[in-house]
Amino acid sequence: MATFNSVNLTREAGEVIEPYRLVSTAAGKITHADGTELPFGAVTEGATPEADRPDGYLAHGLPHVVRVHAEQSVVKLQTEATGLVEGDLVYAAADGLVAKTGTVAVGLVDKPESGGIVRVNLFHPIALAANVAP
Numbered sequence: 001m002a003t004f005n006s007v008n009l010t011r012e013a014g015e016v017i018e019p020y021r022l023v024s025t026a027a028g029k030i031t032h033a034d035g036t037e038l039p040f041g042a043v044t045e046g047a048t049p050e051a052d053r054p055d056g057y058l059a060h061g062l063p064h065v066v067r068v069h070a071e072q073s074v075v076k077l078q079t080e081a082t083g084l085v086e087g088d089l090v091y092a093a094a095d096g097l098v099a100k101t102g103t104v105a106v107g108l109v110d111k112p113e114s115g116g117i118v119r120v121n122l123f124h125p126i127a128l129a130a131n132v133a134p
Contacts, residue, residue, distance in 0.1 A: 008067045011040075013047035017066060020044060020078040020117060021096030022106065030068060032096030038104060039092050041070035042077060042122060072124040074110050076117050084113035090120055 014029030022033040025040040029049075033039040043066050050064035069075050077090075081100045084090065088109040091102025098106060098120060111119035 009041065009070045010065050011068050012065050013049045013062075015049065016062075017043055017047040018078070018096065019046045020076050022077065022092050022098065023068060023096060025068075030066070033092050034095075035091070035093040035097075035099075035102060035104065037092075039096075039106060041068040042073075042075050042120075043068055044075055069122065072122060074119060074121045077120050078116055079113055079118050080116070081118075082113060084109050084118045086110065086112060090118070 011025060011030045012028060014026065014031045017023065017030060017032065022039040022042050023030040024033045024037065030040065030043070045066055046062050047064060047066035048062040077098045079090070079098045080093070084100065086109055088100065089105055090098040090100070090107055090109060092104040092106050093099035093102055098118065105123070107120040107122040109118055110121045
């Protein structure tokens with residue numbers, strides 16, 4: 001859950017989506033961001049494509065539609081980096097993670113990294129566009 005937000009978007013999963021990841025979108029479906037382009041937003045819940053469910057699927061599992069935080073908000077994100085502290089700039093990385101270095105800045109650390117999760121104040125999408133290295 002975002003600490004503060006004004007609106008969320010919903011999108012179908014184009015692949016298995018892990019929680020706390022940056023995502024990209026294509027043809028209305030989301031995938032983990034690859035760290036080389038501006039991400040579409042962030043997800044805090046997991047999802048799986050509807051096509052991966054067999055006919056007659058009755059078990060409760062991951063939804064095929066997920067909420068995407070595509071505005072300025074504070075969300076938890078997964079990272080491989082350690083030692084991230086309040087105020088550090090974080091960047092989009094492979095597989096939807098955030099890192100200490102990169103070419104696409106996505107936000108500032110709000111609470112230090114703990115157990116591979118860091119709380120990030122995502123930049124407003126207009127600010128994100130200005131943070132993509134040429």
